Amino acid sequence: MSLKKALDDCMIDFDRCVLVTDLLEEYKLSYKEVNDVLEAYIKNQEPATKFEKRFLVHGKKKTQGSGAGEDLYSVVLESKLKDWLAKVQDAESQLYSVKIAGGTKSPAATFKPMQHLEVKLAKVEQRPGAGKLVPTANGVPATNGVKSEPSKSQGIKSEASKSSVKVEPSKSSLKTEKDADKPPVGKGKHSPESKKTSPKEQASKAKPAAAKKGSINSFFTAAASKPKDVKATPSKPAAGTMDNFFKKQPPGAQKSPTEKEKETKKAAPAPAKKEPSKKKSPSPTKKTSAANTSVQLFDEESAESSDEEEKLDKLRRKVIGSDNESDVEKPSTSKRRRISDSEDEEQPPKKATEQEVIAVDEEMDREPANETYLDEDGFVITQRKPVKAQPAKKKVSPKATAPASKKKSPPSAGKAGKDGSKTKQAGIMSFFSKK
Amino acid sequence: MFEARLGQATILKKILDAIKDLLNEATFDCSDSGIQLQAMDNSHVSLVSLTLRSDGFDKFRCDRNLSMGMNLGSMAKILKCANNEDNVTMKAQDNADTVTIMFESANQEKVSDYEMKLMNLDQEHLGIPETDFSCVVRMPAMEFARICRDLAQFSESVVICCTKEGVKFSASGDVGTANIKLAQTGSVDKEEEAVIIEMQEPVTLTFACRYLNAFTKATPLSTQVQLSMCADVPLVVEYAIKDLGHIRYYLAPKIEDNET
Numbered sequence: 001m002s003l004k005k006a007l008d009d010c011m012i013d014f015d016r017c018v019l020v021t022d023l024l025e026e027y028k029l030s031y032k033e034v035n036d037v038l039e040a041y042i043k044n045q046e047p048a049t050k051f052e053k054r055f056l057v058h059g060k061k062k063t064q065g066s067g068a069g070e071d072l073y074s075v076v077l078e079s080k081l082k083d084w085l086a087k088v089q090d091a092e093s094q095l096y097s098v099k100i101a102g103g104t105k106s107p108a109a110t111f112k113p114m115q116h117l118e119v120k121l122a123k124v125e126q127r128p129g130a131g132k133l134v135p136t137a138n139g140v141p142a143t144n145g146v147k148s149e150p151s152k153s154q155g156i157k158s159e160a161s162k163s164s165v166k167v168e169p170s171k172s173s174l175k176t177e178k179d180a181d182k183p184p185v186g187k188g189k190h191s192p193e194s195k196k197t198s199p200k201e202q203a204s205k206a207k208p209a210a211a212k213k214g215s216i217n218s219f220f221t222a223a224a225s226k227p228k229d230v231k232a233t234p235s236k237p238a239a240g241t242m243d244n245f246f247k248k249q250p251p252g253a254q255k256s257p258t259e260k261e262k263e264t265k266k267a268a269p270a271p272a273k274k275e276p277s278k279k280k281s282p283s284p285t286k287k288t289s290a291a292n293t294s295v296q297l298f299d300e301e302s303a304e305s306s307d308e309e310e311k312l313d314k315l316r317r318k319v320i321g322s323d324n325e326s327d328v329e330k331p332s333t334s335k336r337r338r339i340s341d342s343e344d345e346e347q348p349p350k351k352a353t354e355q356e357v358i359a360v361d362e363e364m365d366r367e368p369a370n371e372t373y374l375d376e377d378g379f380v381i382t383q384r385k386p387v388k389a390q391p392a393k394k395k396v397s398p399k400a401t402a403p404a405s406k407k408k409s410p411p412s413a414g415k416a417g418k419d420g421s422k423t424k425q426a427g428i429m430s431f432f433s434k435k
Numbered sequence: 436m437f438e439a440r441l442g443q444a445t446i447l448k449k450i451l452d453a454i455k456d457l458l459n460e461a462t463f464d465c466s467d468s469g470i471q472l473q474a475m476d477n478s479h480v481s482l483v484s485l486t487l488r489s490d491g492f493d494k495f496r497c498d499r500n501l502s503m504g505m506n507l508g509s510m511a512k513i514l515k516c517a518n519n520e521d522n523v524t525m526k527a528q529d530n531a532d533t534v535t536i537m538f539e540s541a542n543q544e545k546v547s548d549y550e551m552k553l554m555n556l557d558q559e560h561l562g563i564p565e566t567d568f569s570c571v572v573r574m575p576a577m578e579f580a581r582i583c584r585d586l587a588q589f590s591e592s593v594v595i596c597c598t599k600e601g602v603k604f605s606a607s608g609d610v611g612t613a614n615i616k617l618a619q620t621g622s623v624d625k626e627e628e629a630v631i632i633e634m635q636e637p638v639t640l641t642f643a644c645r646y647l648n649a650f651t652k653a654t655p656l657s658t659q660v661q662l663s664m665c666a667d668v669p670l671v672v673e674y675a676i677k678d679l680g681h682i683r684y685y686l687a688p689k690i691e692d693n694e695t
Binding site: 422425 | 475478480481482559560561562563564592641643668669685686687688690691692
């Protein structure tokens, strides 16, 4: 709706103080247009109704000593305008607010700077701390300390945010007021738009994430349709389908995790095992994660094939036998790493492999960048690639991923975890067969 | 031709209220034995099974088996237009794509009819096997609703533990833990206030609160609710609809997450 139409339709309540700044924001017009329209309207109405106008006066304070004084901005009544113009050097005035004179009115803001108006200031310096003054809530700039009707201002804000207004009411006090509220960085292109939209985006991003976690729906669809989901892989070949459940569940014998592991090992190839093993063994990885990457080199290969595993195992024995130096002493600095596995020493190697496989799998995920090879002397060399950030990140990840993975596991289980029990929501389809 | 007439619209209203939160759309299968509805909720965690026997209707006629897919929200809207005491008649021609729902005031002075479009719903029907439940608890429906409501404040999951001593509903969360124990009532004057436990063997199962709370929307239909439980089998929450049939909710339990 245009301003003129709004005025003609009496949509603007002149019983309250109508601020030009509000109109600027609301109708997205230039100051000149607003001023013209408003003046014209007032002119039409003037004989019948008397308006009380306020003007913004800008000029320089007359000081006795020097010619050029301080900048002065003031909002003054029409009656006092002449006095002010006389008082102030280089004075200029612009219509600022209008209301119907006299009568009883509900209190209204007589001064309200524009919330979202981009202005370019010719000679105004940014206050250094100005940006800090803007408190933001959820990415939306809070109001700038000037009290305003919340509902109204919100409305204006949202409207203003929809399209960036580029009005330049040259050199008015609005500028300085406004400018103080603007963060210094965002002068040029830092439109309110971006501020406004970003929280929305955040919210919209956050919502699906929350939904993923919380709703059983997401879990269920994940289980049914996405076999890539961590949970849905080996131990439950088709957890979503009934038939499976009935074939396996009623016997009642829920296999122990170790049994399952064995089974899956036999049945599924190593890569398939990867993900569940990740989850099952947070502790072994912690042990190995820090410096003991050399062990996992073997493990990595051992997971690939049993023959290779044996060979490597032998090789490892050999290496360990040849050198008893502990790896811990210089893990971080040395480029070369000798293999030593404290766990190996404690446990018979073949038992250890299980754990190692797990460790390797995880390590493989974490440190794919490292190059490893056997050198001429028979040592396994782990060469860390120059990118240090990656391993660093990945070393942090085990700590972070452990709880994260727990939460992720099934969206429902994440919350169930809160309850102390690790449960996930089963689908009803798992219990009944289709007709 | 299908025609079914109920003396009180309020029953149909309550039935719709009891299922519309879980199901957006459902197919009413009409046969000469009555009306049946079976549908899973969107997430396929729970299943609703409604049975309305033909002999419970004031008038029931179904020449041919008929499946009427309906948007339950729309139907609920139509039923809201009825007064509780109105007679309600559902009518549909064979192979029709609309159903007519007619409300007649008790004194026959006001008759209103609403035609609703039917939908072709491709819904899976599940075979529900006969189960010997380890525990069957009958308790006041209001009490069950109250318990579910209260425990939902503590956690998303409720653990129902049924032993010979009684049935215990527990929830624990960030706030703390909550335990509500109901013992079998010795002798009660009012049958509807009784808590009766039939137990073969103790059972402990975990269920999602939000579904239980959705089930309790059927509370106005019956004074008593029956919970049937068995290990690793869906919970059955049954509300009898007096002289007409029953509504059963099946809820898959939350199972141990072995992979964590």
